[in-house]
Each structure stands twice: as structure tokens, then as C-alpha cells.
Amino acid sequence: MLSLIVLLPLLGFLANGFWYMSQLKTEHKAPALQVGGLATGAIGGSFVIGLICFFRLLAMEPEHRVIEQTLFSWIFIDGLHLDFAFRLDALNSLFVLVITGVGTLIHLYSIGYMSHDASPGKFFAYLNLFCACMLVLVLGASLPVLFLGWEGVGLCSYLLISFWYTDDDKASAGKKAFIVNRVGDFGFLLGMFLIFTTFGTLDFTQLKMVVMNGALSPAQLAAVTSICLLLFVGCMGKSAQIPLYVWLPDAMAGPTPVSALIHAATMVTSGIYLVSRLNFLYTLSPDAMLFVAMIGALTALFAASIAIAQNDIKKVLAYSTVSQLGYMFLACGVGAYVSGVFHVITHAFFKALLFLGAGSVIHGMHEEQDIQKMGGLRSKMPRTFLVFAAGWLAICGIPPFSGFFSKDEILWQAFSSSRSELWLWLLGVVTALMTAFYMSRLFILTFLGEGRWKSHGHAKHDKHHDNHAPHDHGHAPKDAHAHHGGGEPHESPWIMVGPLVALAVLSLIGGFIGIPHMSWLEHWLEPIIPGFAPIKDGVHHETEWVLMGFSVLVALIGMGGAFFIYGNRARTESLQNSLAGFLKTLENKWYVDEIYDAAIVRPLRAVSVFLWKKIDVSIIDRTVLGFGSVSEMSGGVLRESQTGSTQIYIVTFAIGLLVIVGYALYGLV
Amino acid sequence: MTISPIFFYVFAGMATAFALITILKKSPAAAAFSLVMVFFSFAGIYAVLGAHLVSALQVIVYAGAIMVLFVFVIMLLNADSPSLDAARSPMWLRALGLGTGAVLLCFFVWAFRNSAPLAATGNYSAQQVAQMGGNTRVLSRLLFSEWVYPFELTSALILAGIVGAVAIAKRKVPGDGGVS
Amino acid sequence: MNVPVVQPWIVLSFCSAIFFIGLAGVLIRRNILIIIMCIELMLNAVNLTLVTYSEILNDLGGEMAVFFVIVVAAVESAIGLSLVIAVFRTLRTVDTDSIQSLRG
Numbered sequence: 001m002l003s004l005i006v007l008l009p010l011l012g013f014l015a016n017g018f019w020y021m022s023q024l025k026t027e028h029k030a031p032a033l034q035v036g037g038l039a040t041g042a043i044g045g046s047f048v049i050g051l052i053c054f055f056r057l058l059a060m061e062p063e064h065r066v067i068e069q070t071l072f073s074w075i076f077i078d079g080l081h082l083d084f085a086f087r088l089d090a091l092n093s094l095f096v097l098v099i100t101g102v103g104t105l106i107h108l109y110s111i112g113y114m115s116h117d118a119s120p121g122k123f124f125a126y127l128n129l130f131c132a133c134m135l136v137l138v139l140g141a142s143l144p145v146l147f148l149g150w151e152g153v154g155l156c157s158y159l160l161i162s163f164w165y166t167d168d169d170k171a172s173a174g175k176k177a178f179i180v181n182r183v184g185d186f187g188f189l190l191g192m193f194l195i196f197t198t199f200g201t202l203d204f205t206q207l208k209m210v211v212m213n214g215a216l217s218p219a220q221l222a223a224v225t226s227i228c229l230l231l232f233v234g235c236m237g238k239s240a241q242i243p244l245y246v247w248l249p250d251a252m253a254g255p256t257p258v259s260a261l262i263h264a265a266t267m268v269t270s271g272i273y274l275v276s277r278l279n280f281l282y283t284l285s286p287d288a289m290l291f292v293a294m295i296g297a298l299t300a301l302f303a304a305s306i307a308i309a310q311n312d313i314k315k316v317l318a319y320s321t322v323s324q325l326g327y328m329f330l331a332c333g334v335g336a337y338v339s340g341v342f343h344v345i346t347h348a349f350f351k352a353l354l355f356l357g358a359g360s361v362i363h364g365m366h367e368e369q370d371i372q373k374m375g376g377l378r379s380k381m382p383r384t385f386l387v388f389a390a391g392w393l394a395i396c397g398i399p400p401f402s403g404f405f406s407k408d409e410i411l412w413q414a415f416s417s418s419r420s421e422l423w424l425w426l427l428g429v430v431t432a433l434m435t436a437f438y439m440s441r442l443f444i445l446t447f448l449g450e451g452r453w454k455s456h457g458h459a460k461h462d463k464h465h466d467n468h469a470p471h472d473h474g475h476a477p478k479d480a481h482a483h484h485g486g487g488e489p490h491e492s493p494w495i496m497v498g499p500l501v502a503l504a505v506l507s508l509i510g511g512f513i514g515i516p517h518m519s520w521l522e523h524w525l526e527p528i529i530p531g532f533a534p535i536k537d538g539v540h541h542e543t544e545w546v547l548m549g550f551s552v553l554v555a556l557i558g559m560g561g562a563f564f565i566y567g568n569r570a571r572t573e574s575l576q577n578s579l580a581g582f583l584k585t586l587e588n589k590w591y592v593d594e595i596y597d598a599a600i601v602r603p604l605r606a607v608s609v610f611l612w613k614k615i616d617v618s619i620i621d622r623t624v625l626g627f628g629s630v631s632e633m634s635g636g637v638l639r640e641s642q643t644g645s646t647q648i649y650i651v652t653f654a655i656g657l658l659v660i661v662g663y664a665l666y667g668l669v
Numbered sequence: 670m671t672i673s674p675i676f677f678y679v680f681a682g683m684a685t686a687f688a689l690i691t692i693l694k695k696s697p698a699a700a701a702f703s704l705v706m707v708f709f710s711f712a713g714i715y716a717v718l719g720a721h722l723v724s725a726l727q728v729i730v731y732a733g734a735i736m737v738l739f740v741f742v743i744m745l746l747n748a749d750s751p752s753l754d755a756a757r758s759p760m761w762l763r764a765l766g767l768g769t770g771a772v773l774l775c776f777f778v779w780a781f782r783n784s785a786p787l788a789a790t791g792n793y794s795a796q797q798v799a800q801m802g803g804n805t806r807v808l809s810r811l812l813f814s815e816w817v818y819p820f821e822l823t824s825a826l827i828l829a830g831i832v833g834a835v836a837i838a839k840r841k842v843p844g845d846g847g848v849s
Numbered sequence: 850m851n852v853p854v855v856q857p858w859i860v861l862s863f864c865s866a867i868f869f870i871g872l873a874g875v876l877i878r879r880n881i882l883i884i885i886m887c888i889e890l891m892l893n894a895v896n897l898t899l900v901t902y903s904e905i906l907n908d909l910g911g912e913m914a915v916f917f918v919i920v921v922a923a924v925e926s927a928i929g930l931s932l933v934i935a936v937f938r939t940l941r942t943v944d945t946d947s948i949q950s951l952r953g
Contacts, residue, residue, distance in 0.1 A: 644952030646884075646945050647758055647766070647876055654769045654872065661776050668780070672855040681863045688867055688890055692874030697882045704886050707867075711893050718860075720900045723915050727896075730919050735889065735926050742930045743882065746937055758877050766876030770869040777865040781858040791908030798909075808912060816913055823920045830924030838931035840938070 001053065002069040002086045005046050005096060006135045012042025012128035020121035032120035036111035039124035043107050043131050047100035054093050062527055065090050068141065075144070082202060087141035091528040094341065094521075095138040095273055098348045102265045103131050105499035109356050110257040112496035113363060123163060123255065130156035134266050138273060142203040143192045146274070150188065150238065153267045154181045160262060161254040173253040180247040184237015191230030198223040204277060211280050224281055228288035231278065232295075235271030241329060242299045245322045246593060252314040256359030259314060264321045264355050265348040272328045272344050276337040279529050283335070289419060293333025297414075297427040300326030302590070304434040308441070309586030312369045313358045316442050320395065321351060323431060327410050330428060334420040336413035337529045338522045342514040343410060345521075346402035349510045350394035353503035357388035360492040360500065361446060365453065371442060376451030380489040383497045385447050390504040392443045396436040397555040402511030407432065408551050409516060412544050416535040429554055436558025444566040453489065516544065676717045684710035701739045708732040719795055721804045860901045868894035881936070881943045885929045892922050 016035050023029055057065045067088040074084040088096065107127060114120045133152025140146035154177075162174025196202055198220050199210045216224075235241065240248035251263045262268070275282060275292065282289050300323045307319035324347050331340035362369055364381050378385045394401035397408065411432065414425040491497070514521040522531070535541075566572050576583060585591065683706065690703040708731040715724035758766075793807065801807050812820055867890060874887030896915045903911025937943055 642952060644949030646948075647762055647879070650872075650875055651762060651766050651769065654766065654773070654876075658769050658773050658776075661773060665776055665780055668784075672860070674855050677855045677860070684867060685863070685870070688870045691886060691890065692870060692878060692883070697880060700883050700886055704889065707890065708893065711897060714860075714897060715900055718900055718904050720903065720912050720915075723896070723900055723912055723919075726916065726919055727893075730923055731889070731893070735923055738926060738930055739882070739886065742933060745934065746882075746943070758879055763877045767873055770873050770876070774865055774869045778858075778862040781861040781865070784858075786857070787902075787905055789905065789907040791906050791910075793909045794907040795904075797907075804912075808909060808916075811909060811913060812916070819917060823917060827920065827924055830927050834927045834931040837928065838934045 001049065002067055002088055002139065003071055005049050005053070005100070006086070006132050006139065008042045008046040008049070009039075009128040009132040009135065012039050013125050013132060015042075016121055016125035016128060020119065020125055023121065029119060030121050032111050032115040032117065032124075035121040035124045036107065036114065039128045040104060040107040040111065042128055043100055044104045046131070046135070047097070047104050050093070050096045050100045053088055054097060057088065057090065057093055065527060079200075080196070080202075082142060082144060084145060085141040085203075086136075086139040086145075087205070088139060089528060090524050090526075091277060091341070092138040092273070094345060094524075095269075096135060098345055099131065099134050099138065099266050102348050102352050102503070103134075103261060105502055106257050106261040106265075106352060106356065109260075109359070109496050109499040110255075112493050113257055113359055114255065117255075123160075126156055126159050126163070127258070127261070130160065130262060130267070134270070137270055141205070143195065144202055147188065147192065150234075150270065151185065153262070153270065154178065154185070154238070157181075157251065157262050157267060160258040161251045163254055163258070167253075170253040173247075173250040177247040177251050180244050181237045184234045184244055187230045187233025187237070189234075191227050191234065194223060194227045194230060198227065207278075208280050211284070216284075221284065225285040225288050228278075228282050228285045229291065231274060232271075232288065232292055235274055235329070236295065239268050239271030239325050239329070240299075240322050241271070241295050241326065242302060245299060245303065246596060248322055249315055249318040249589070252312070252318045256314065256355060256362060259318070260352045260355030260359065263318065264351040268321065268325055269328070269344045269348070272325070272332060272340050275329070275332045276341055276529060279332075279337045282332070286419065289333050289335065290421075291333070293330050293414075293420065293424055296326045296329025296331075296333050297424045297431075298326070299323065300330060300431040301427050301434070302326075304431045304438065306586055306589045307438045308434060309583045311372050311587070313361065313371050313374075313442065313446065314355070314369055316371070316438060317351070317354055317358055320354075320435065320439065323435060324351065324395075327407065327428065327431070330414055330424060331410040334413050334417040334424065336410065336417060336532055338514075338519070338525050338532065339406065339409040339413050341525065341529075342519075342521050343406035345513070346394070346406040346507070346510050349503055350391045350401070350403055350507040353387060353391040353500060353507050354395065356496070356500055356503065357384055357391060360384045360496055361388075361489075363492050363496070364489045366489075368453065371445040373453050374446045374451075375449045375453070376447070377489055378447045380451075381447075381491045383491060384500065387497070387500040387504040388443070388447065390507050392439050394507040395439050396559055397432060397551060399552060400508070400511065402507050402509070404552070404555075405511030405514050405516075408548055409514065411551055412516075412547055413532060415547060416539045416543070417532065418534050418536045420536075429551070432551060433554050433558045436555040437562045440559040440562030441566050444562060449567070449569070451489075516548075672717055677714060680710045680713040680717065683707075684714070697743050698740075701736065701743060704739070705732055705736050708736065719798075719804060722808045725805075857901060857905050861898060864894045864898040864901065867891075867897070879945045881933050881945060881948075884945070885926065885933070888929075889922065889926065892918060 016039055019030060019035065019038075053067055056067065068085060069087075070083045070085040072084050073081070075082040107124070110123065110127065114123050117123060130153060133149045133156055135149070137146055137149025137153060140149055158174045158178040161177050162171045165171045165174070192202065195207065199207055201207050201210060233244075236244045248263055248268065252259050254263070282292070303319045303322035303326060307316050307323065310316045310319060324343070328340045328343050328347070331337070331343060361374070361377060361381065361384060364377070364384070365374065368374065390401065394403035397404045399405075411425065411428050414420045414428050415422075513519070564571070565575055588594075687703040687706040687710065691700045691707065694700045694703065708727060712724045712727040712732070715721075715727055798804055798807050871887045871889075871891035871894060874890065875884050878884055878887070896918055899911040899915050899918070901911075903909060903915075933943065936948060940947060942948075
């Protein structure tokens with residue numbers, strides 16, 4: 001039963017993959033509706049089975065909510081016996097539902113989005129493979145199985161970012177994501193090895209038993225901090241935290257559904273999954289937790305600051321994702337794993353919604369991604385406008401949208417938890433302010449005000465067409481877009497808007513699973529994640545209500561600020577002129593990419609060139625070639641001995657015999 | 670081991686002499702006939718040594734079958750025709766070969782002369798073999814009991830040999846795609 | 850029992866002598882036919898050695914081996930002679946000096 005959740009998307013991948021390959025040679029490609037229908041069916045079936053499993057868990061005793069399935073014995077060597085096993089419990093059942101549920105909606109949406117693509121079969125095959133890998137990641141009963149999924153999603157992320165690989169920028173963005181993740185995976189592997197040498201097991205349940213029941217020796221306790229930090233390096237890579245966040249904004253080169261599914265809703269949250277899965281380890285190491293919280297808070301603030309000045313609609317959302325992931329790690333770091341998971345779920349809803357909404361805008365705007373050239377889309381795309389507004393309010397933290405509940409809980413925990421520091425909370429609040437500000441800016445520039453697309457609609461469109469020739473996104477004359485008259489924005493078809501509506505509803509009501517003080521989520525996760533850390537001395541529960549009001553106020557201030565500045569075009573421009581230098585820095589992302597380039601890439605390249613020119617070419621190659629010419633010369637000498645005359649061979653043989661017999665007799669003498 | 674010296678030395682002398690003729694005579698036919706004499710001498714020595722069955726096989730197989738084959742081939746290739754003439758090996762090669770052979774022979778003779786006599790460990794002394802009904806009877810029993818698998822395998826070997834000889838020597842027929 | 854006997858080492862030395870006569874023949878002659886005869890000569894010498902050891906050790910294994918060697922020798926000469934025919938047919942010679950296609 002459990003393995004079916006993984007197998008269905010995997011079969012979808014194989015079916016679509018073979019279907020695609022069988023059509024490589026032919027001109028005719030299967031239309032998006034067919035391949036997408038197949039893929040959506042696969043992941044949808046997986047969602048249904050996930051639901052059934054979830055209800056089976058619901059029916060069980062809270063203490064024994066586990067479904068386990070061992071597929072086969074994977075590694076069996078001395079001291080390490082590892083089964084390839086899946087285990088569903090309270091924590092990962094939520095992840096399974098989010099992945100398959102949101103995944104299904106995004107698959108459905110992609111049918112519309114990819115309808116004009118040259119190879120939708122490949123796209124849906126990759127998408128299904130991604131889902132299968134992600135499900136392996138969350139369902140794996142041990143670290144190596146999880147790591148298998150972890151690497152698998154990395155691979156799929158790479159394949160999908162550089163999906164339009166004929167474009168050099170997109171191919172490099174894929175490479176960047178892959179290489180940056182390698183750095184993190186290295187930490188993950190080291191952490192895994194250290195866990196094995198310290199505790200002798202890699203299975204989560206056994207590990208938890210060893211850690212919780214056995215009295216740990218001081219050496220083991222010391223190792224725990226290293227383990228947590230090393231694993232967190234892996235999370236930094238996968239979940240895009242400082243300093244390894246740089247790949248995520250570039251990953252927006254992929255098709256927008258990919259950004260929504262992989263780079264916002266699911267894959268990037270696997271770091272939070274890992275940390276909350278191993279909460280029993282992190283709890284043992286206050287240092288590691290503080291580090292996680294610090295990185296989380298700093299990332300949240302840093303990414304939010306960059307998001308303010310970005311003009312690419314997807315880049316804004318990408319930095320916003322990095323920022324929200326920082327929130328989640330802040331929650332984990334202060335011991336509020338439940339809040340982290342809660343935010344994962346709500347974020348999956350509203351960020352997928354925002355990305356898909358952005359995709360719908362981009363689709364409607366004919367591949368235009370610059371928000372400076374949008375505006376006034378409210379009347380052109382009313383349905384997209386409505387659902388996007390829901391996502392916007394959710395991420396800003398306006399009650400009763402889901403983002404409010406999860407973000408407010410994280411802020412409250414950052415304020416009250418005995419593991420937290422006040423400045424972490426302050427960073428969180430400033431980030432919340434900035435989040436409300438830049439999201440409102442995005443919303444205003446895109447949907448409200450005057451349309452700025454009329455003047456350069458068609459010219460821009462043509463230029464864009466040239467740039468993105470490989471993914472000709474439906475500009476053929478026969479295309480439906482032609483009815484809208486060239487650059488005129490148009491509403492997206494229902495197959496794209498439908499999933500948006502579903503996600504908007506989820507964004508609206510998703511927060512009710514975690515209402516403070518009567519949180520279903522907290523109760524549900526209790527067997528896996530033992531409650532919140534105790535609150536600080538001198539902090540009262542009543543403060544929570546005050547803070548709740550305060551965070552709503554902060555959000556409103558941020559939104560108001562954005563309306564004040566961007567609601568009025570003249571004021572926008574005067575402000576932009578006076579702050580030009582600062583905005584330039586923000587727009588260039590604090591020049592982090594340039595710093596990395598100077599500090600890491602260039603020295604590495606210099607060393608590589610040295611190794612290539614000096615070591616490889618002049619030493620190694622020469623040695624190898626030398627062996628070749630020595631053999632050639634000695635062969636030339638030795639071939640003279642091959643006379644072809646049988647008698648000479650026999651004489652040689654007889655002389656050899658003489659030597660051997662002589663030696664044997666010499667031994668006798 | 671009892672070997673009658675007279676018979677042994679007569680046969681051994683004959684064998685050595687005819688062996689030398691075999692390798693020295695220019696004509697292949699002469700070589701073949703002196704080789705027959707070597708085979709007969711060997712048969713005699715086998716008889717002197719008490720290996721009656723081997724002696725008989727020597728005459729039948731070597732002196733009979735194999736030599737007939739040789740003579741047949743010599744006649745087929747038109748025995749003493751100039752085409753069968755072949756020069757001797759070059760002098761240096763001959764000297765080297767004979768020198769090596771002579772030294773090796775000295776080594777062997779020296780080794781046989783000086784090694785300690787071996788103890789008879791087997792169960793088939795001349796007396797025992799005589800009691801069991803003679804050399805031929807005892808060997809035949811062994812051949813069809815203890816050695817029956819190798820014996821049967823030799824039949825496969827002979828069959829392969831026949832097929833191989835036919836396949837190799839068969840005249841090429843133009844246009845025949847079969848075995849050449 | 851004062852009968853003069855031949856010592857085993859004399860018989861074995863005689864075998865070696867025949868063997869090396871055969872070897873010398875292989876080396877000094879260039880006629881393939883005679884070379885094959887010399888090989889037969891060497892095989893006979895080995896056979897006699899086996900029989901002699903069989904007598905020395907009172908073990909019939911040696912004579913049994915001779916039986917198989919004779920079979921192999923028969924097959925070998927059949928194959929060898931058919932090779933001679935095949936070579937003679939293509940090259941019109943039996944001189945090993947002319948058959949040197951193995952030259953490196």
C-alpha cells in the first residue's frame with residue numbers, strides 16, 4: 001500500500017519517458033493533454049492512496065500511528081543491515097498529502113501551461129519522477145533511503161531547471177543548482193556517516209530509541225552537535241539558506257510550474273523535514289539549534305531585503321521563498337518544530353498559489369516577467385487577480401488567511417521560547433514588515449494602476465520571442481492567443497485557473513489546522529515532536545494576544561507603506577531616484593554572486609587551469625605518452641625475434657629446457 | 670626388474686642406428702622405412718620389459734597404421750620428386766641444436782645414473798601380473814574398470830581427429846561454400 | 850641368481866638418446882614430413898620411458914598412459930599429415946623455410 005504512493009508516479013515517469021523516447025525520431029509529439037493527463041492521473045492516484053493511508057493513521061491509537069513497509073533488504077554487510085523500507089507516521093503523512101495534493105494541482109495546471117511546449121512528454125516524465133523521489137525522501141524509514149530521495153529530487157531539480165537547455169543561461173542555472181547542492185550533500189553525507197559511527201544505526205526509529213533511552217556518553221553528546229551542524233549544511237543546500245541560497249533564485253529559469261512545485265512547495269522544504277524528523281537529536285544540542293535559528297533569521301531578513309528591489313516577478317517570489325524558508329528554520333531553531341512544519345504546509349499552499357498565479361500572469365503577458373512592464377492586469381485577468389490576492393494576503397499575514405497563523409506562531413515562539421533570543425524575534429518582525437512591503441509592491445505593480453504594457457507590448461514580445469526560441473510558448477498564428485491581438489494580456493484557460501482556485505481556498509482555510517491553543521496540528525504531531533520548548537520566565541500567555549495584534553499591525557504597516565510609495569507613480573519615481581545607489585545594490589542581490597565568483601569560482605578556476613596546463617598536460621600526459629613510445633620501441637626490437645621459422649622457435653625452446661634442467665640438476669648437486 | 674641384456678642391447682642398438690638413419694637420410698621414403706625399423710625395435714624392447722600389450726599395440730598402431738599413413742602421404746606427394754627436396758637447416762642452427770641436445774642428453778644420463786633407485790610401490794610386480802593371468806588380461810581389466818572414462822573420451826578424440834583430418838585435407842572445390 | 854641384468858638407468862638413458870636424436874632431427878631437417886617422423890620418434894622415446902618406470906615401480910599406470918599416448922599419436926599424425934597435404938597443395942613445398950607466415 002505504502003509503496004504504491006511512490007510507485008504510481010514512478011510508473012507514470014516510466015510510461016511517459018518511454019512514450020517520449022518512442023517519439024524522439026518522429027515529428028509528431030503526444031499532446032500535453034494526453035501525457036499530462038497520464039502524469040496527473042499517476043500523482044492523483046498517489047494522493048488518493050496517501051489519503052487512505054492518512055485515514056488509516058487517524059483510526060489508530062495516537063501512540064502507534066505508524067504504517068511500515070519493507071520492500072527488500074538493501075545493504076547487508078558486517079555491522080550494517082539496512083532494509084529499503086518506507087514508514088508513514090504523523091509527520092510525514094502531512095508531507096505526503098502536501099506533496100501529492102499540491103503536486104496534483106500543479107500537474108493539472110501544467111497541462112495548460114505546457115500546452116504549447118515542444119516536448120511536454122519529457123516535462124511530465126520529469127515531474128512525475130520528481131514526485132516519486134520526493135515521496136521516497138519523506139517516506140524513507142532510514143537516512144540512506146531518505147538520501148536516495150534527496151539526491152533524486154536534486155537530479156530532477158537540475159533536469160527541470162535546465163528543461164529548456166538550448167538556452168545557455170537556463171542550462172547554467174541548472175548546473176549552478178546542482179553544484180551548490182553538492183556542497184550541501186557533502187555535509188549531509190558526513191553527518192550520516194557520523195551518525196552511523198556514533199550510534200550504530202541509520203534507521204530513524206532505532207536512532208530515536210538509542211538517543212532517547214540510552215544514557216549517552218560525553219563523546220556521543222559531543223558528536224551530536226557535529227552531526228546536527230553537518231546535516232544542517234545539507235539543509236542549507238537543499239533549502240536554500242545562507243550561504244548556499246544562491247541557486248534558488250536562478251532556479252526560476254525553469255518552467256513556472258516547476259518553480260511552484262519544486263522550488264517553493266516541496267523540495268526546498270525537505271531541509272525542514274529533516275530537521276524536524278531528527279528533532280530529538282537537535283534538541284540535545286542547544287548550540288546547533290541556536291545556529292539553525294540564526295541562519296534562519298538572517299536568511300529571512302537578507303532574502304527579504306533583496307526581494308524589495310527585484311523586478312522579475314519570479315525572482316521576487318524566489319527570494320520570498322528563501323525568506324520564508326528562513327522563517328521555518330528560525331522556528332525549528334527555537335524548538336518550535338511544529339510551527340516550522342505548520343509553516344511548511346501553509347507556505348506550500350500560498351507560495352504554490354503565488355507562483356502559479358505568476359505563471360498565469362506570465363502566460364497571459366506572453367512571457368513577460370518584468371513587473372515594471374505590467375500593471376492594471378486586474379481588469380484583464382480578473383480570476384488570476386482574485387486568487388493572487390488571496391495568496392498575497394496569506395503571505396503578508398492578514399487573518400484569517402493561513403499565512404497569518406503559521407507566521408504569527410513562529411514569531412510568538414521566537415519571542416517566548418526559552419531557546420530564543422530577543423534579536424531573533426526582532427529580525428523576524430522586520431522580515432514580516434519587509435515581506436508585507438515587497439509582496440504588496442509586487443501586487444500593486446502587477447495588478448493595479450495603469451497598464452504599462454501597451455506601449456511596448458508587441459515589440460517586447462518579439463524580442464522575447466527571439467531570446468526564448470527554444471520554448472516557443474505559443475506564438476504561432478493559429479494559436480488561441482492571436483484572438484487577443486498581439487501583446488494584449490489575456491486570462492488563462494480554466495485548466496490553469498482551476499488549480500489556482502483550489503489553492504486559494506486552501507490558502508484561506510489552511511491555517512485553521514493550527515489555531516493557537518487548540519492546534520490540531522500540535523496534537524497530531526505529538527508522538528513525533530514533543531511539544532514546544534518551555535516559555536521564558538517573565539513572559540505571559542496574554543502577551544501572545546498582544547503580539548498577534550502587533551504582527552497584524554506590522555503587516556498592515558508594510559502594506560500601507562507599499563501602497564503609499566507604489567500607488568502613486570510620481571512618488572515611486574522620485575523615491576527610486578533618491579535611493580538609486582542602494583536599490584542598485586539590492587537589485588544586484590548585495591553582489592553575493594560576484595563575491596562568490598571572486599572568492600571561490602575564480603581561484604578554483606585558476607587552480608584548475610594550473611592543474612590542467614602544468615600538471616596534466618606537461619607531466620601526466622607526457623608520462624603516459626612516454627610509456628606508449630617505450631612500448632613501441634621495445635616492440636620494434638622484440639619483433640625481430642619473431643622469425644617465423646619453426647626451427648628457431650624449437651631451438652629457443654630447447655635452450656630454455658636446458659636452463660631449467662640445468663637449474664634442477666644444480667639443485668641436486 | 671630383470672631385463673635380458675642380450676635382447677635389450679640388440680634392440681637398443683638397432684633402434685639407435687635406424688633413428689640416426691631416419692634423421693640423416695635425405696629421401697623421405699628411406700627415412701620412413703628406417704622409422705618402421707625403429708618402431709619394430711621398440712616393440713622388441715617392450716616385450717623384453719614384459720609390456721606385452723604395449724608391444725603388440727606398437728606393432729599394430731605405429732608400425733602398421735601410422736607408418737602406412739606416412740608412406741601413403743609420401744606417395745601422394747610424389748615421394749622422391751624434387752618438390753619434396755628441402756635444404757638442411759643453416760649450419761649455425763644445426764650446431765646450436767645439436768650442442769643443446771648433446772648437453773641435455775648428458776644432463777639426463779648423468780641424472781639417471783646418479784639418482785637413487787626408486788622403491789617399487791605398486792601392486793603389479795611381474796609375479797603378481799603373471800598370477801592374475803598375464804599383462805594383457807590385467808591391463809584390459811583396468812582399461813574397462815578404473816580407466817573407462819578416459820578410454821571412452823579417446824573415442825571422442827579419434828572422432829574429432831577423423832573429422833578434422835578430412836576437413837583440413839579436403840580439396841577446395843570452386844563455388845563450394847562448404848568446409849574447405 | 851647371478852644373471853647379468855640391465856640397470857634401469859641404462860634403459861632410461863637409451864630413451865633420452867632416442868628422444869634427443871628425434872629433437873636433433875626436428876632441428877636439422879626442413880622437410881615437414883621428416884619433422885613429423887622425428888616427432889613420432891620422440892613420442893616413442895617417451896613411451897618407452899613410461900613403460901620402464903611402470904616396470905620399476907610395479908605400477909601399471911605407466912603402461913596405461915602409453916596406451917593413451919599411442920591413441921593421441923595416431924590422431925596427431927593423421928591431423929599433421931593432412932596439414933602437410935593442405936600446405937603442400939597451396940604452397941607446392943614441404944620446406945619449412947618457405948612456410949614462415951608467422952614472421953613478425
